[in-house]
Amino acid sequence: MKEPLHLFKIGGAVLEDDKELEETLGFFSNLPGRKLLIHGGGRRASRMSRQLGIEPRMHEGRRITDTDTLEVVVMVYAGLENKKVVSMLQALGCNAIGLSGPDGNVILADKRPVKDIDYGYVGDVKAVNTRSLAALLEAGMTPVLCAITHDGKGQLLNTNADTIAAELAIALAGQYQANLYYCFEKPGVMTDIDNMDSVIRYLDPELYAAYREQGVIAEGMIPKLDNAFRALKAGAASVQVGDRRALALGEATQLVWTTEFPE
């Protein structure tokens, strides 16, 4: 029987709201046993970018990362946001340790090849160093990962935080019972973005495909759900998507493989 591990990804809106962040970290720090947190920080990075006179450029929701933009995301993700989260968790009695990809070589990535579009210093995850992560987890520490990776040759790279969460769950599923949580500002995956009661309780690949085709699921949710299903398929024990309250109450969207729902 593998030990459970909670992998908790928090999104940009949660990071932006101090009270919500505190509540969310409070919930996270009370999860029993081994856990790790993954965070983004894109909104703050865009603001910092503008403050420094660099207009953020996005393509299909992904940041085009030139040299100056890479410095901004490294500063904001690995500096500002990561240390804020770590110091708040320490105050909650959780022995957090902030990491980016080069730290302990935890996430190695390849610079994305230029095809139709040059994303610049964007990295696709190549390898997760489960040995380093397990060493920290088994020493009683709680890794807090930001979305910065490296290529092993001294180059830092910008990687999507949802993708990192999925890759970590997949890599660590060999050793742990990996439970993945995507914690964001909505109570779950919704069929009607304006109706809080429209949360899809259980989502299987068939239903997901149908909803996608019908355009029922918001465009912005697609990459997150693709990552989430990929993690579930590759060995994650459970994947849930929702806000802190829904996750705490077990009312968030749960990804499943069958259409035979447990209730």
Next chain:
Amino acid sequence: MKEPLHLFKIGGAVLEDDKELEETLGFFSNLPGRKLLIHGGGRRASRMSRQLGIEPRMHEGRRITDTDTLEVVVMVYAGLENKKVVSMLQALGCNAIGLSGPDGNVILADKRPVKDIDYGYVGDVKAVNTRSLAALLEAGMTPVLCAITHDGKGQLLNTNADTIAAELAIALAGQYQANLYYCFEKPGVMTDIDNMDSVIRYLDPELYAAYREQGVIAEGMIPKLDNAFRALKAGAASVQVGDRRALALGEATQLVWTTEFPE
């Protein structure tokens, strides 16, 4: 017999010069056995501060750290500079792991009380968590520490990197044979700043006091040397001050307790 540990502090000028930084990290990564690195980043922080419209304010060489300035130093030290150094060390085959005070709770500090001057969010080191650091060292990792600490209640603090280096050497001297190196842009402590041949080979407290009184040692060296002597007095096995070349050749200034020099 305690295992040796090399504690290597690199200063701002080394961080500013890419070639010098690469050479210095190459030298550091070749030091045998357990090691850790401490870095500053004040020059870059001052530039970033100005870019964001915040004029840096210093008092006796120490940065006055208001809320906005704290964000800048956290971004630059824990983000930009720390991840740059860590990714470069990884490329050199050294399994570096970047840390600030809250990470693994390695350095706890108290906000400096306001006396004649309010330094703002500046922290005086209260405790070094040798257990966390030893766990990383014994797992084959090389901690890379920046000069950000925390108060354990969620507040990040700005602390002088020379002081952190001394405090780490003192705390870890109980468990390791702690060899402390202050690597900066000069070949050593000099009696004449314009004469490269004026390096003081051995410096003991008596000679230091005499040189201070005569105004022979540059003003800016005093806090560094005070820290260095404090570390030596409190158990560091050796303390050397100089540039990479002088340190490599054993020609840097060595702090000693007696006036009976070994040559």
